[in-house]
Amino acid sequence: MTIQQINYFLTLAKELHFWRAAEKVFISQSSLSRQIKSLEDELGIQLFQRDKRNVKLTDAGKFLQEHWTILINEFNQVKTQAKKIDEGNSGRVSITYxxxxxxxxxxxxLKHINDKLPDLxxxxxxxxxxxxxxxxLDYSTDIALSRDEIKNIHIDSVKLSSESVCLVVPNxxxxxxxxxxxLNDLKDEKFIIAGLHHSTFFASLLxxxxxxYNFEPKTIIESDFGGMILNLVSQGLGISILPHSFKYAKPENVRFIELNESIDLYISWRKNDLNKTIKRIVDMAKEV
Incomplete structure (x- = not known):
């Protein structure tokens, strides 16, 4: 049994059609049929019920589809990470922010990184x-720039900075x-803010x-995109609450009023990650 055979099986399990599945994996229909039959023989399990018109997963096939999908995804993530480690300074690093x-x-x-690691x-x-x-933890990103400290034994987090939270109003x-x-002065104001039902750190802060201050804001528009919120506030549609950093967007017709609240910025990465470039980038973040 090979990884390739498992991928053939998962493709057929999704398509439930030999010709379409064969096209997806770039082999002939007869070759795909042989690969699936070889896999079934090796496992001693019937994976598909077939007739001239239909292909259906057996119950055992459904079970393997569910679990092998997870395993293949993990395998691909590990393979991608190994490639990043092998490529070193000229490879790839993913950052969420x-x-x-x-x-x-x-x-x-980013300018600092590009100056030091131009091929990355x-x-x-x-x-x-x-x-x-x-x-x-899923290797979907290598570095996270977030507002909350991640407390996990497999992850390191360092606070980079703090900034004020501001009311944003039209001029x-x-x-x-x-x-x-x-904030009690604003009970009659129309708000344009992030959805308070979300699980993000900033939604929790709001x-x-x-x-x-024991009041429910009159939210007329919900958005998680600060640039959009700034534009709507500048048009006089309402007021908002945003981190001070948005002031650097230099929005027109908008005024920032600092509140007695602050928000932090953390950088987090996997502890003991073998990709040495990640640690270099973390050090650069501290320098910036």
Missing amino acids: VGSIAFSFLPNF KLELTEPTDENHEKLL NHWLNISNFGN RNLFNK
Whole structure:
């Protein structure tokens, strides 16, 4: 039994059609049929029920499809990581980040990496409601720039910085630094904010902030994309609460008012990862 045979099986299990499955794996229909028959003979298990018109998974086939899909995904992740380690400085490193740093920390950070490791390919992803811890443990990312410290025995986290959380209002709004008291002044305002039902760290911070002042915001638009929120606030559709970093986007017709709240930025990576480039990038983040 080979990895290739398992991939043939999983493709056929998905397509349930020999001709389409054979096209997907770039072999002839007769070759695919022989490979599946060889796999069944080796296992001593019938994986498919076939007739001239239909192909169906047996119960044993369904069981193997579920479990082999997980194993193949893990195998591919490990293979990808091994390739990254082998490629070293000229390989690839994947980074997930929070959108608020896209206008300040992230550009400086990426420039620093490019200056020191010009042949390194970076893969950037901004997950909206993802678990950075899971992404690291699944090898879906190598480095996570997140707002919360990841506490896991297999992961290292270091705090890079702290910044204030701000009210964001249009320039012609009645609210300013001198007349702002606390959030209770805003009970009649229309808010454009991240969905409070989400599990992200910033959504949790907002929930706690509103609970502290015991009021439910009048949310007219929900968005996890700060750039979109800034644009909507600048159009006078409502007000928002965002990290101070968004000020570096230099939005027009928008004013930032600092609140007595702060938010941190952490960098996290897998502990004892053999890819030495990851540790170099972490050190660069500390320098920036």
